[in-house]
Amino acid sequence: METWRLITTWGAPPEFNMGLDGALLEDPDTPPTLRFYTWTPAALSLGYFQRYLEVPAAAEAFVVVRRVTGGGAIHHTNELTFSIAASLEHPLFEGPVTRSYERVHDLLAHALAKSGCEPSLRGDEALLSDSDETGMCFHHSTALDLAWGGRKGVGSAQRRRDGRVLHHGSIKLGSSQYDTGVAELEGLDDPAQLASEITASFLEAGGIRLQPGVPTRAERLRADELGELAIDPDFVHRR
């Protein structure tokens, strides 16, 4: 049994959310950390390499940030967002990128099944939620994505740097203005409830005990710096 740090920040500003994840990725002394969060105000995040103009919703969204992780855009509302920061040597992440997704998604599927859906990796079949030309993560699927009811239910992306990994995930409680047609979680409207299920899944299926904690002072200071970058118009519009 191993112990990780659990950080929960409900309703935090978009720049703080991105800044803290960046800080957790950077610090080699940071213990493996699972973080749950939501966004106030709702914001749209672009993937690290996405072109701003290829995401029509970006011009309409109230707040836009750019993530350090890749993939498509996500409208962060009506969802549970999570991140995992750990060493690439950790058994959850060692080896090929694809294997690390399978392991993380196994833990999530274990939790989501308790919420009444039947999640599985998409495999070879396209999804009903797939849609061209929106640039939205939930409208583009790969074989490794978790889906149920023929629709994408979890958006995810990784950043790998200096022997560490940041794994970003978004689990929709239902569709939103820009994330339309996604998999629904029937009867579940509280992100904290889903976070509890995932915490239990890490223990039961992953042998990982989550110890509630808070960011260190150094992490908070670095989060402030990185958060300013994430929301900086030059960075948001860099591509």
Added chain:
Amino acid sequence: MRPDDRHYLPSHEWVKINEQTATIGITDFAVDELCSGNEGDLVYCDLPELGRVVDAGETFGEIESVKAVSDLNSPVGGEIVEVNPEIEDHLEILSDDPWDRGWLIRIKLDQEMKSELLDVSAYEELIAEKE
């Protein structure tokens, strides 16, 4: 056996020195980690502007696969004098030939090579531990 005419970083970049010019790329292992044999999973590679000076160990670019963005680190220090013009539009080269056509940048050396660079035997041992 991987090429023995170059040195390697634990983060899976290689460097081949020819007099004062260093050619840098990523290994077959790095490519496989990113895309598991599906070359179409590599989607973007961001390489630096000519003239930029990098230190040994510094990040000079980034590569994105369908599910992950990874940094590209320079094994040596110096000025970037050439960037492979084929890579951005033909990422499949990295899968097909990471050792030759798949080179990423060339650097005019201004620093001694660091001793922590691995020779091919040490790199093979590192990979064997991971496989």
